[in-house]
Amino acid sequence: MPDWEPHGLRFTCTRCSNCCRHESGYVFLSEEDISRFSEGLSLDRRSFLDAYCKQVDLGLVRRISLKEQENFDCVFFIDGRCSVYPIRPLQCRSYPFWPSVVASREAWDAESSHCPGINIGRRHSNETVLDWLIRRREEPLVEE
Numbered sequence: 001m002p003d004w005e006p007h008g009l010r011f012t013c014t015r016c017s018n019c020c021r022h023e024s025g026y027v028f029l030s031e032e033d034i035s036r037f038s039e040g041l042s043l044d045r046r047s048f049l050d051a052y053c054k055q056v057d058l059g060l061v062r063r064i065s066l067k068e069q070e071n072f073d074c075v076f077f078i079d080g081r082c083s084v085y086p087i088r089p090l091q092c093r094s095y096p097f098w099p100s101v102v103a104s105r106e107a108w109d110a111e112s113s114h115c116p117g118i119n120i121g122r123r124h125s126n127e128t129v130l131d132w133l134i135r136r137r138e139e140p141l142v143e144e
C-alpha cells in the first residue's frame, strides 16, 4: 500500500512497449495464467509450457516464465504489439503496481526510468493499487 502517497499514483501507459521487448527479463506465470493461456490458445497445459515457457532457477525455487525471442522481445510480442493482450499474464496486467515498485517513493520514481507512463496521466487511488497487490498475493506464481 503506497502510504507514502495518500492521493494515489499517476500512471497512463504510453504504449511504448519497453516492458515487452528489447531487454532480457522474466514474465513469471501463475497457475491461473497458464490455464488462461492454455484455453485461449487451445493447447493442453504441457503443450503450452513446452512451446512458450521456460523454467527459471532462482536458487531456492524454480519459476515458470514466458520465453523470449532471439532479440529479447517477449515470445508474444509480434508485429509491434502484444498478440495475447486479452489473456496476458497477471504480471503484465498489474504493472506497475507491483509490491517492489510501490514500496516507496524512491522505488516508484526509479521505475519511471524504465516506464515513461509512470507519474503521468490518470491518478489511480490507493484502493485500486491495493486491489492489484491483493490479487497478486491471491494468485501466486507457480513454483516447481
Ligand code: SF4
Residues within 6 Å of the ligand: 012, 013, 014, 015, 016, 017, 018, 019, 020, 095, 114, 115, 116, 117, 118
Ligand atoms: S513501459 Fe510503461 S508506458 Fe511503456 S508499454 Fe510498458 S507500461 Fe506502457
Ligand code: SF4
Residues within 6 Å of the ligand: 019, 020, 027, 074, 075, 076, 077, 081, 082, 083, 084, 085, 088, 089, 092
Ligand atoms: S505477454 Fe504481452 S504484455 Fe506481457 S510481456 Fe509479453 S507481449 Fe508484453
